[in-house]
Amino acid sequence: MASGSLPAGIKWWSGGKSPYNVNYGKIMMWYFLVSDSFTFGAFLISYGSTRLGSDYWPDPNHVFNSFPFMGHANLPLAFVSLMTFILIFSSVTMVLAVHEGHKMNRKGVEKYMIMTIIGGLAFLSCQAWEWTHLLTGSHSVLVDGKVEHWATTITKNPFGPMVEHAGQLVATPGPQLFGGFFFFITGFHGFHVFSGLIINIIMYIKTRLGHFDQRGHYEMVEKAGLYWHFVDLVWVFVFLAFYLI
Amino acid sequence: MSSVASLHESELQHAGHDAQHEHHQQSFLTKYIFSQDHKTIAKQFLITGIIWAIVGALFSVLFRLQLGFPESSFPILEDILGKWAPGGKISPDFYYALVTMHGTILVFFVLTAGLSGTFANFLIPLQIGARDMASPFLNMLSYWFFFIGSIIMATSLFIQTGPASGGWTIYPPLSALSDAALGSVRGMDLWIISMAFFIISQLMGGLNYVSTVLNLRTKGMTMTRMPLTVWSLFFTAILGILSFPVLLSCVVLLFCDRNLGTSFYLSDIIIAGKVLPHEGGSPILFQHLFWFLGHPEVYIVVLPAMGLASEVISVNARKPIFGYVAMISSMLAIVALSLIVWAHHMFVSGMNPFLGAGFILFTLLIAVPSAIKVFNWLTTLWRGNIRFTPAMLFAIGFVSMFISGGLTGIFLGNAALDIQLHDTYFNIAHFHLVMGVAAFFSMFAGLYQWFPKMFGRFMNNTLGYIHFWITMVGAYLIFWPMHYSGLAGMPRRYYDYSNWESFKQFGGMNKFISIVVIIVFITQLMFVFNFFYSIWKGRKVREANPWDATTLEWTTPIRPGHGNWPGELPEVHRWPYDYSKDGKEFISQITPVGEEETGPHH
Amino acid sequence: MSSFEVPSQITIHHEPAPNTKRIWRAFWILSVVTLGELALGLSIYNIHKGPNPSEMMVLFFKGVICILTLAKGYYIAWVFMHMGDESKLFRRSIVVPLLLFIWFIIAFLHDGNAYREARDSNAGEFKVIKNDVPAAVLERGQKD
Known part of the structure; x- marks a missing residue:
């Protein structure tokens, strides 16, 4: 770990300088992220509260068990792990871009920014596939004595408790809010990924145009990086809340 | 690690040089409308806040007419309000809309944006010796997001089904179902959208205030040399950053429930004989989320008020503030506690009682830092050489209101008492005194005190005294009797009490309160007149430091330009409360500590 | 629209981090931890499928997963977001509110x-x- 302490001998809080040796823009970005973590935190905690407040909650392994082009194979957690790795990897390329920025190496920043942008696009595409799969999939549900075929939407959930019907095990309607919270929170996270992507594209263009070389530092890339890592950080917790536990 | 750059000073000088030359290039649009000067933005917040305050107070006059004179009708109301007051009598739907809007407008738009928006923008850079906010551009956006939110909220007043009418706390299911009330049809959506803009505005403002206070203090301005106003606004910004995002989550989920058919807050509802498909949500979840913001919001309102009052009291008592460090640490304690006590607003809503016990404990702890502050103000006044300017009177009034309202808070913090008192007028009296009237008093104190700095003119003193005495006496006449009717069980939120045998005895009292409300409202209009009249016609300020104060804002020119100080930024050598020291009236913060000066040197 | 320069607030410039080894190390740690979480998640799945799902066992695994997730959060913030390089007070000002x-x-x-x-x-x-x-x-x- 790098040393995290400022050199002694300077009166850091005496005014006329930043007490943290950090520019205001980065301070604002960090505190914005603290603030935003409360937005996400409120969503996830509401989800937890609702889940504990419900008599039955579907096992995520039953809901998220498919993989593109694998048909009906039962592969719990596989696809979402792929998504997690994509996002972590794009975080790595982002931090490498910031690193190249410190060295004022424009070509390096460009290369890694492109890789980050591709990572973001890949993640969003995966999410699009997953949403489509849930919204168009069809599962048998026993509703009022009849078997219907439901997809998972914000108001319908075909993963309720199993009952026996005509000699077969059939699911009953599950808690509506499973879909509500899932689509809402992953959607809100996806929106963050999307806006991070836009920011990254702008940073890439500005790098290409040499704006940061003129300015003499790549701090903007660093701030965009902070946002991007935050999106990754949030995903770690979304992954935890929706898929793992 | 590399070398220490001595770049800093030269850059500061360079900045001062720029500031002198920038006056020529501004058009009307960049100088007054899309201004990035923190002083202009402060005035924009202030004037928008004043407009909202008039609207919000007018609404209270309207519903007080109904409460005070339930049997009478006022034909003029029908002429103005049309279908909302058929036959000159305010309709029940409109009554609830008025109460809701009164709360929303005053809590959010006036006492949050109008109070801390004005004074944080105005005072932080001036009192810490900065040329402007850390990011003047975001600061400008902060105002304009507030403006957009204001416009949307104002629009909701004019739509056919009327503005939101579920109370300012917009509890679902009332607010979530458009069949439940007229105000829940479209007014509620506009409320939510407006509030989203407002939250973004607060966030941008708050981030700016925090990073400005941290990074842009001038040389020598250590954290413990900042005036208490800056401390209080700093803490307010922190509270806003931590709690407003939760309100955003809260209302966005409500928006989904309203418009997308989710059921985050809804379960098992029959409306108009129809069973709704919503299932599984919990309205108590909404209350938790709402009050997670809602309680810190109370302190977002009252902390700046405390800071302003501290400063005004110290300056006008010609004494150092008593217990400067205790003041700061008690504010810090209030910030920390206010974030963990939210559910004391929910003792009657069916929350788990075991959990409630924890919340009672934390809530009652707040009494400690609050009492420390009160005693510090009183000790500052003690044997002071007090100048009874209008600002000082309002600051003392603030202390009085804060004590009167705060004491009843100890009653309400206990669940056992709160269950009896929560839904009565006792509670109304409590929170109006402690956060409504008290915060307004401090805002007035701040305005009378810093008006000369804002506009280079004084406000009229005589009108100021009249304003103070009528408001002070009026506020107590309005809210004191409510304690008694509340203890007697008179419930909140009723449209007409004359239908109940048990509340008829309060008819006379209600009438009395309503009459006082009208008188106090007219007095506030007089203040508004004084304010605008004085901007153009008030007595001119002739000296840079009319109040003989020590803080940095009085070392600027009488009407500072963008950049605040021509030339270099001042350097600070002492704390801001050196009054009546060593036989001197006051010693400005920029005066170096003399050799013969007695200690302690802060 | 004119405005003056906001003075540079950085007193000391850090030298750029010497190499990228730290970043890749964090990446491998994150990957391994994620794989560990997956393994635990799948064992929860199998316990659920099994004949007598043990509530305690499931709860224990879930607790371990939560701790692993916090560890991941730590590495992302400290290494990727360079929080480890910031001053101690700045770190605290971010972490304390999160408590x-x-x-x-x-x-x-x-x-x-x-x-x-x-x-x-x-x-x-x-x-x-x-x-x-x-x-x-x-x-x-x-x-x-």
Whole structure:
């Protein structure tokens, strides 16, 4: 770990300088992220509260068990792990871009920014596939004595408790809010990924145009990086809340 | 690690040089409308806040007419309000809309944006010796997001089904179902959208205030040399950053429930004989989320008020503030506690009682830092050489209101008492005194005190005294009797009490309160007149430091330009409360500590 | 639109981090931890499928997963976001407010749980209302 302490001998809080040796823009970005973590935190905690407040909650392994082009194979957690790795990897390329920025190496920043942008696009595409799969999939549900075929939407959930019907095990309607919270929170996270992507594209263009070389530092890339890592950080917790536990 | 750059000073000088030359290039649009000067933005917040305050107070006059004179009708109301007051009598739907809007407008738009928006923008850079906010551009956006939110909220007043009418706390299911009330049809959506803009505005403002206070203090301005106003606004910004995002989550989920058919807050509802498909949500979840913001919001309102009052009291008592460090640490304690006590607003809503016990404990702890502050103000006044300017009177009034309202808070913090008192007028009296009237008093104190700095003119003193005495006496006449009717069980939120045998005895009292409300409202209009009249016609300020104060804002020119100080930024050598020291009236913060000066040197 | 320069607030410039080894190390740690979480997640799945799902075992695994996730969060913030390179007070100013989450989570989850218990103890009454709306209620609705 790098040393995290400022050199002694300077009166850091005496005014006329930043007490943290950090520019205001980065301070604002960090505190914005603290603030935003409360937005996400409120969503996830509401989800937890609702889940504990419900008599039955579907096992995520039953809901998220498919993989593109694998048909009906039962592969719990596989696809979402792929998504997690994509996002972590794009975080790595982002931090490498910031690193190249410190060295004022424009070509390096460009290369890694492109890789980050591709990572973001890949993640969003995966999410699009997953949403489509849930919204168009069809599962048998026993509703009022009849078997219907439901997809998972914000108001319908075909993963309720199993009952026996005509000699077969059939699911009953599950808690509506499973879909509500899932689509809402992953959607809100996806929106963050999307806006991070836009920011990254702008940073890439500005790098290409040499704006940061003129300015003499790549701090903007660093701030965009902070946002991007935050999106990754949030995903770690979304992954935890929706898929793992 | 590399070398220490001595770049800093030269850059500061360079900045001062720029500031002198920038006056020529501004058009009307960049100088007054899309201004990035923190002083202009402060005035924009202030004037928008004043407009909202008039609207919000007018609404209270309207519903007080109904409460005070339930049997009478006022034909003029029908002429103005049309279908909302058929036959000159305010309709029940409109009554609830008025109460809701009164709360929303005053809590959010006036006492949050109008109070801390004005004074944080105005005072932080001036009192810490900065040329402007850390990011003047975001600061400008902060105002304009507030403006957009204001416009949307104002629009909701004019739509056919009327503005939101579920109370300012917009509890679902009332607010979530458009069949439940007229105000829940479209007014509620506009409320939510407006509030989203407002939250973004607060966030941008708050981030700016925090990073400005941290990074842009001038040389020598250590954290413990900042005036208490800056401390209080700093803490307010922190509270806003931590709690407003939760309100955003809260209302966005409500928006989904309203418009997308989710059921985050809804379960098992029959409306108009129809069973709704919503299932599984919990309205108590909404209350938790709402009050997670809602309680810190109370302190977002009252902390700046405390800071302003501290400063005004110290300056006008010609004494150092008593217990400067205790003041700061008690504010810090209030910030920390206010974030963990939210559910004391929910003792009657069916929350788990075991959990409630924890919340009672934390809530009652707040009494400690609050009492420390009160005693510090009183000790500052003690044997002071007090100048009874209008600002000082309002600051003392603030202390009085804060004590009167705060004491009843100890009653309400206990669940056992709160269950009896929560839904009565006792509670109304409590929170109006402690956060409504008290915060307004401090805002007035701040305005009378810093008006000369804002506009280079004084406000009229005589009108100021009249304003103070009528408001002070009026506020107590309005809210004191409510304690008694509340203890007697008179419930909140009723449209007409004359239908109940048990509340008829309060008819006379209600009438009395309503009459006082009208008188106090007219007095506030007089203040508004004084304010605008004085901007153009008030007595001119002739000296840079009319109040003989020590803080940095009085070392600027009488009407500072963008950049605040021509030339270099001042350097600070002492704390801001050196009054009546060593036989001197006051010693400005920029005066170096003399050799013969007695200690302690802060 | 003119404005003056906001003075540079950085007193000391850090030298750029010497190499990227730290970043890749963090990446491998994150990957391994994620794989560990997956393994635990799948064992929860298998416990659920098994004949006698043990509640305690599931809870234990879930607890371990939560701790692993916090560890991942630490590496992302400290290495990727360079929080480890910031000054101690700055780090604290970010981490201390986040401690609020402890009470936030405890209170909300506790109350969610209490809500279920309160409702289930009155479950019978709720069923009556949902399946069989009293005639009086329906009538009043039609009149409105």
